[in-house]
Amino acid sequence: xxxxxxxxxxxxxxxxxxxxxxxxxxxxxxxxxxxxxxxxxxxxxxxxxxxxxxxxxxxxxxxxxxxxxxxxxxxxxxxxxxxxxxxxxxxxxxxxxxxxxxxxxxxxxxxxxxxxxxxxxxxxxxxxxxxxxxxxxxxxxxxxxxx
Amino acid sequence: xxxxxxxxxxxxxxxxxxxxxxxxxxxxxxxxxxxxxxxxxxxxxxxxxxxxxxxxxxxxxxxxxxxxxxxxxxxxxxxxxxxxxxxxxxxxxxxxxxxxxxxxxxxxxxxxxxxxxxxxxxxxxxxxxxxxxxxxxxxxxxxxxxxxxxxxxxxxxxxxxxxxxxxxxxxxxxxxxxxxxxxxxxxxxxxxxxxxxxxxxxxxxxxxxxxxxxxxxxxxxxxxxxxxxxxxxxxxxxxxxxxxxxxxxxxxxxxxxxxxxxxxxxxxxxxxxxxxxxxxxxxxxxxxxxxxxxxxxxxxxxxxxxxxxxxxxxxxxxxxxxxxxxxxxxxxxxxxxxxxxxxxxxxxxxxxxxxxxxxxxxxxxxxxxxxxxxxxxxxxxxxxxxxxxxxxxxxxxxxxxxxxxxxxxxxxxxxxxxxxxxxxxxxxxxxxxxxxxxxxxxxxxxxxxxxxxxxxxxxxxxxxxxxxxxxxxxxxxxxxxxxxxxxxxxxxxxxxxxxxxxxxxxxxxxxxxxxxxxxxxxxxxxxxxxxxxxxxxxxxxxxxxxxxxxxxxxxxxxxxxxxxxxxxxxxxxxxxxxxxxxxxxxxxxxxxxxxxxxxxxxxxxxxxxxxxxxxxxxxxxxxxxxxxxxxxxxxxxxxxxxxxxxxxxxxxxxxxxxxxxxxxxxxxxxxxxxxxxxxxxxxxx
Numbered sequence: 001x002x003x004x005x006x007x008x009x010x011x012x013x014x015x016x017x018x019x020x021x022x023x024x025x026x027x028x029x030x031x032x033x034x035x036x037x038x039x040x041x042x043x044x045x046x047x048x049x050x051x052x053x054x055x056x057x058x059x060x061x062x063x064x065x066x067x068x069x070x071x072x073x074x075x076x077x078x079x080x081x082x083x084x085x086x087x088x089x090x091x092x093x094x095x096x097x098x099x100x101x102x103x104x105x106x107x108x109x110x111x112x113x114x115x116x117x118x119x120x121x122x123x124x125x126x127x128x129x130x131x132x133x134x135x136x137x138x139x140x141x142x143x144x145x146x147x
Numbered sequence: 148x149x150x151x152x153x154x155x156x157x158x159x160x161x162x163x164x165x166x167x168x169x170x171x172x173x174x175x176x177x178x179x180x181x182x183x184x185x186x187x188x189x190x191x192x193x194x195x196x197x198x199x200x201x202x203x204x205x206x207x208x209x210x211x212x213x214x215x216x217x218x219x220x221x222x223x224x225x226x227x228x229x230x231x232x233x234x235x236x237x238x239x240x241x242x243x244x245x246x247x248x249x250x251x252x253x254x255x256x257x258x259x260x261x262x263x264x265x266x267x268x269x270x271x272x273x274x275x276x277x278x279x280x281x282x283x284x285x286x287x288x289x290x291x292x293x294x295x296x297x298x299x300x301x302x303x304x305x306x307x308x309x310x311x312x313x314x315x316x317x318x319x320x321x322x323x324x325x326x327x328x329x330x331x332x333x334x335x336x337x338x339x340x341x342x343x344x345x346x347x348x349x350x351x352x353x354x355x356x357x358x359x360x361x362x363x364x365x366x367x368x369x370x371x372x373x374x375x376x377x378x379x380x381x382x383x384x385x386x387x388x389x390x391x392x393x394x395x396x397x398x399x400x401x402x403x404x405x406x407x408x409x410x411x412x413x414x415x416x417x418x419x420x421x422x423x424x425x426x427x428x429x430x431x432x433x434x435x436x437x438x439x440x441x442x443x444x445x446x447x448x449x450x451x452x453x454x455x456x457x458x459x460x461x462x463x464x465x466x467x468x469x470x471x472x473x474x475x476x477x478x479x480x481x482x483x484x485x486x487x488x489x490x491x492x493x494x495x496x497x498x499x500x501x502x503x504x505x506x507x508x509x510x511x512x513x514x515x516x517x518x519x520x521x522x523x524x525x526x527x528x529x530x531x532x533x534x535x536x537x538x539x540x541x542x543x544x545x546x547x548x549x550x551x552x553x554x555x556x557x558x559x560x561x562x563x564x565x566x567x568x569x570x571x572x573x574x575x576x577x578x579x580x581x582x583x584x585x586x587x588x589x590x591x592x593x594x595x596x597x598x599x600x601x602x603x604x605x606x607x608x609x610x611x612x613x614x615x616x617x618x619x620x621x622x623x624x625x626x627x628x629x630x631x632x633x634x635x636x637x638x639x640x641x642x643x644x645x646x647x648x649x650x651x652x653x654x655x656x657x658x659x660x661x662x663x664x665x666x667x668x669x670x671x672x673x674x675x676x677x678x679x680x681x682x683x684x685x686x687x688x689x690x691x692x693x694x695x696x697x698x699x700x701x702x703x704x705x706x707x708x709x710x711x712x713x714x715x716x717x718x719x720x721x722x723x724x725x726x727x728x729x730x731x732x733x734x735x736x737x738x739x740x741x742x743x744x745x746x747x748x749x750x751x752x753x754x755x756x757x758x759x760x761x762x763x764x765x766x767x768x769x770x771x772x773x774x775x776x777x778x779x780x781x782x783x784x785x786x787x788x789x790x791x792x793x794x795x796x797x798x799x800x801x802x803x804x805x806x807x808x809x810x811x812x813x814x815x816x817x818x819x820x821x822x823x824x825x826x827x828x829x830x831x832x
Contacts, residue, residue, distance in 0.1 A: 120468035122438030123445075123456035131453060133493075134460055 002107065002143050003075070004028040004091035007115060009127060010084060012036055016130040019091070020143050031077060032089045039079045039087050080108040086115070107142055114138045172244045175212065175273075209243065215273040216250045226250060256488035411496035413480050413504070421476040435469035441478070448482050454491065458482055461495045473504035 004019035006028075019028040080088040088111050092104065118124055118132045213223045230245035252258075413421070428444055429436045436444075445455050462478035463470060470478060477499035485491055497503060 117466040120438065120463070120466050121456055121459045122442035122468065123452050123459055131456070132460055133457065 002090050003093045004032065004089075005111065005139050005142065006032040006089045007111075007130060008032070008036060008087040008089060010086060012087075015086070015128070016135070016139075018136075018139055018143075028091060031075070031091055035077045035079060035089050036087065038077075039081060039089070042079070043081055043085075078104050078108070080112070082112060082115075088112070088115075110138060110142065168248075172247050173240075175247060176240055176243045178208065178212075209246075212273060213246070213250065216254065217273075218250060218253050222253050226253065256490060411480065411484065411492070412498045413476060417480065417483070418476060421479045422472065424479065425472050425475050433472075435467075435471055436475055438468040441470050441475070445478065445482060448486065450482060450485060454485060455482075457491060458485070461492070462499070464495070464501050471501065473501040476504055477501070 003021065004017070006017040007015040009015050014029075014032070017029060017032060019025050076092045078090045078092060080090075082088075088108055090104070090107065090111075114132075114135045115130075118130055118135050119126065121132065124130075124132070213226070216223075218226075226246050226249040229249055230242040424444075425436065428440055441459075442455075445458070446452075448455075450458075458478055458481045461481060462474050464474060477495065480499060481491065
């Protein structure tokens with residue numbers, strides 16, 4: 001159900017971004033980019049609290065937005081930040097089923113785990129784009145799990 | 148062998164085909180020739196296109212076949228040109244066979260050249276359409292991705308046509324006979340040969356790869372037979388293999404056809420090499436190689452980073468950023484395969500899975516029953532000590548069962564690893580205790596392994612114990628060697644340039660690994676040999692054992708060492724020549740050499756020998772060894788200090804120059820700002 005998954009580095013450049021309807025990829029890129037501001041806002045709001053106390057899952061970033069091209073789709077954006085300020089942004093198509101919060105959380109957890117596995121690869125330099133096939137396959141499974 | 152029978156035109160390069168290839172190609176040829184004639188199975192093809200008396204394959208089916216090989220069009224053009232069909236104008240048998248070989252080469256990733264077909268190649272793969280398969284072969288099952296070739300399924304169909312060998316006719320006509328076991332082994336031959344080909348170059352050992360650990364899989368091959376296709380095709384192939392013996396038949400039947408992915412099967416030699424390399428990076432085979440260490444190591448293989456990254460992804464099964472021994476072997480094997488031109492698999496092949504590798508660790512000579520007890524279903528959650536056992540077993544080639552007792556007794560107190568200790572203490576009886584201590588693997592093989600294993604453990608424990616024993620007296624020279632900030636790597640390279648050249652000339656490492664001996668390991672072994680009072684059989688590697696033996700007896704028959712060194716892996720091999728090499732040129736190998744040159748040690752022993760810890764009777768030598776080593780280290784450190792100072796000076800100069808530039812830029816900036824100030828009031832108004 002996720003239509004777009006993006007991993008943004010600490011410096012706010014994308015490490016990995018992939019969307020399902022590939023013809024509108026640019027639009028998804030734009031959506032992810034605009035959500036970054038919201039993410040930053042959320043994490044700075046809790047700036048006083050220590051990092052540990054800040055929850056990684058940020059929740060719904062934007063109110064749902066009507067997708068012009070596909071009016072039936074309601075796209076929601078969810079955010080998740082790791083302790084190293086790596087951000088995961090997911091755009092979800094909630095037209096079919098309303099995904100519960102827990103499901104989104106679990107998806108983010110899977111993303112985080114896969115990202116950690118990518119990090120464990122000594123040949124991966126932090127800051128590179130992610131080309132790991134395992135990561136790709138995990139994202140694919142997330143994207144087409146319900147579609 | 149493929150001589151252009153029947154008026155072969157071109158004098159192409161002499162084509163050596165194995166019988167399997169022979170059959171495959173002749174079947175394909177027959178199909179192409181017969182197809183134009185209106186269908187296969189029509190008996191000897193009189194479909195002579197051009198020259199009467201010469202059977203040729205029609206261009207149409209041939210083109211289809213080539214396209215089915217899924218090679219790019221230009222590659223196919225190249226192949227067509229090379230094989231000579233263009234020259235002669237038709238696809239005679241010679242040209243066709245050459246073309247098939249070239250297709251196989253291209254599919255294996257080798258360049259399309261005549262030379263490519265000289266080496267052993269897997270059979271070319273053709274993805275025919277389903278309808279074609281059904282029509283022609285009657286068995287679409289072969290359209291899987293495995294290496295089961297189309298011709299296998301051609302049973303009573305055509306096949307002969309231009310048989311330059313009546314045997315084939317007999318085969319196809321005769322009913323099935325031979326056991327199903329052998330035919331499936333034929334393709335594994337080819338797939339495996341190229342990889343082991345590379346390794347024969349690597350090891351330069353006369354003995355060919357022997358699927359020794361896989362002999363036990365014979366019983367498993369039987370069920371495999373029916374699964375790969377029509378059984379009828381197999382007996383003919385088997386007969387061919389029986390009748391012919393080609394160079395490919397170096398190995399006995401590779402019955403490990405449980406898995407069709409032969410290139411991913413690690414031979415004994417390869418495993419040994421991998422294990423040795425592992426030990427060079429990490430002396431303790433039971434622990435991990437960290438990610439950075441492995442990265443440096445694998446980067447030397449000169450593969451691209453993305454490929455290495457992918458190989459790591461495949462091999463690090465638990466994604467912990469470190470490689471255990473089976474993971475390391477798998478990664479190493481994948482690297483070697485990649486360097487030999489094999490495309491990387493999509494997923495980790497079953498023969499490279501850690502569980503499988505753990506199971507396959509023991510050497511065949513141990514006990515045939517071992518393999519029966521081992522199966523790929525060995526629990527993956529085997530505790531590390533099981534891994535240890537198996538690694539130890541795999542390391543030793545010459546298992547001497549009576550040895551362990553002595554080692555065990557002497558090492559008990561020094562053992563630090565609890566598992567090892569437990570095993571050693573029970574070395575004599577071993578069997579039941581080991582079984583009880585290893586709940587994960589309650590197999591008979593454990594007992595068998597226990598004894599040889601304890602032997603190996605004793606040796607390593609001795610080394611470690613001695614290493615520890617030596618720590619208090621003097622600063623451990625070996626760690627300094629490897630971890631000293633004084634660019635220890637450079638020092639190693641500087642001091643041992645000749646060693647790799649001499650000894651590793653026999654072993655051109657595929658991943659371009661630097662054949663630098665690990666000083667700690669070597670010194671461990673040296674010290675070990677010094678300490679142990681009993682002649683120990685080679686527990687880890689033949690040359691190690693030789694060292695100890697010679698050390699014990701004090702009779703250096705260096706001639707003995709040489710042949711063993713030649714066989715030994717690079718790192719150990721290097722250590723041995725250092726013995727005879729210039730005494731003062733190789734700091735890490737000092738102890739080795741000194742053992743055989745007592746005169747040198749006398750001159751070097753300056754430090755109080757009492758500082759050396761609990762050394763046994765031969766105290767003088769160990770002391771001297773340490774002293775000499777430390778003095779050499781001093782020199783090395785001083786050299787390193789000098790180098791660092793020089794570097795410092797250079798950097799300081801650079802710093803000052805940059806500061807200067809910075810000042811200048813500052814001044815310019817100030818000047819510009821002043822100008823701006825002067826201009827501003829004018830514009831504002």
